[in-house]
Amino acid sequence: MPSIATSHGITINYQDEGPCDAPTVILIMGLGAQMTVWPDAFYYGLVSNGFRVIRFDNRDTGLSSQLEHCGRPSLIKAWLSRRLPISSSVPYTLEDMCLDVLELMRALKVKKAHLVGASMGGMIAQLLAAKYKKKVLSLTSIMSSSSAPALSRSNVGLLFKLMRLKPAAKSQEAAIDYLVKLNQLIGSPGYPQDEQILKQQARLSVSRAHTPNGFKRQLIALTNSQSKEHLLGKIKAPTLVIHGLADPIIPLAAGQKTAQQIHKAKFKVVPGMGHDFPPELMKKLTKWVSKHIKKAEQKRLKKK
Template sequence: MPSIVTCHGITLNYQDEGPLDAPPIILIMGLGAQMTVWPDSFYYGLVENGFRVIRFDNRDTGLSSQLEHCGRPSLIKAWLSRRLKISSKAPYTLEDMCQDVLELMKALKIKKAHLVGASMGGMIAQLLAAKHKKKVLSLTSIMSSSSAPALSRSNLGLLLKLVRLKPTAQNQESAVEYLVKLNQLIGSPDYPQDEHILKQQARLSVSRAHTPDGFKRQLVALTHSESKDHLLKKIKAPTLVIHGLADPIIPLSAGQKTAQQIHKAKFKVVPGMGHNFPPELMKKLTKWVSKHVSKAERKLLEKKSRNRPIGA
């Protein structure tokens, strides 16, 4: 896969498919997840529907820059700093990760794009749509929130399991077992995946890249992120919010709140979907996103037509 280097020296590995003159869609992945977590059926489904689609590894993930010089941040200190006003500095912020997306667009000569973000990637996309309005043609926020997930009765038990869930050793096989158990915990109850398939996917992911410290640095950036509630009202781009009814990480109420705060946002609930991308649902999600982007493109063309001088 090709890569670009930002003005801050961050290497971003990416994939760019579809006609260069087609409407561009940029997929922004979530916490600790490589760009390959975007299912191929969804990615190439969008390409087949006539779009230019870019997916990439966020900093500290996959084949993009690993910021090892930033060290291993303390997750406990980061969490406490939000609640007890303890001084704690993040290696970087979600705003820095927004800048990575803008740098990628600049390198690929994309002036404006349709953004699709999942989980933390949805938060990054929301920030871009609020603070860089002229760069965003439409926004799709999937299984995301306007702020870092808060502890609740519904997710506390799961979060405690995730904290206890650690690789038993520093080797690839332990990392594979960890990913399998993680995906089983956060997956979709109505669409359980075969453990053998999960193990195959985990092996492919670990063989491509394994960045546990990068995950921690991203998590600290997420933890330090302020609520974007006040910013969502500034979003003018046509917005689609998609959320799983059975999401164990970010509750449905967070998706509802996001949709309510963005002017004229459309809200789609997916029964039985957790915090992952079940293969059985990719045809539906591809259709929803394609329809949303196409509608935004039509409105843009209509606006240009109305503003065109008579006789031009």
């Protein structure tokens, strides 16, 4: 896969498919997830629907820059620093990750784009749509929120389960086993995936890149991000919010609130969907997102 270098010395690895003169769609992935987590059925489905589609590895993920010089900051200290007068280093912010997207657009000569963000990627897309309105033609926010997820009975229980799952060894096999169990915990109860398929996907992911320290740095960027609720009213781009009814990490209410705060946003609930991309739902999601983008394009052309 090709890559670009930003003015801040960050290398961003990306994939760019579809006609260069077609409407451009940029997919922004979530916390600790490589661009390959976007299902091929969804990615190439958008391409076959007539779009130029770009997906990329966020900084500290996949084949993009690993900021190991930033060390392994303490998650507990970073969390306490928001509530107590304790100093804590924050390697970077979600705003910095927004700038990575803008630099990728500039390098690929994309003046304006339709943004599709998942989870933390949805938060980045929301920031871009609010602060850089002229760059964003439409916004699709999937399984996301306008602020760092609040602690609830369900996700606190999930957090403790994830802590117990943490691999004791640093081997590839331990990392693969962790990813399988993680995906089983956050997955869609209405669309359970076969364990062998999850293991195969995990093996491909770990062999491509394994960045546990990068995950921690991204998590600190996420937890230290200010609420974007006050910015959502500034979003003018046509917006579609998609959320799973069974999401164990970001509750349905968070997606609903995001849609309510963005002017004329459309909200679609997916029964049985958790915090993942079940293969059975990719045809439906591709259809929804394609229709949303095409309507935004028609509206833009009418204005012209």
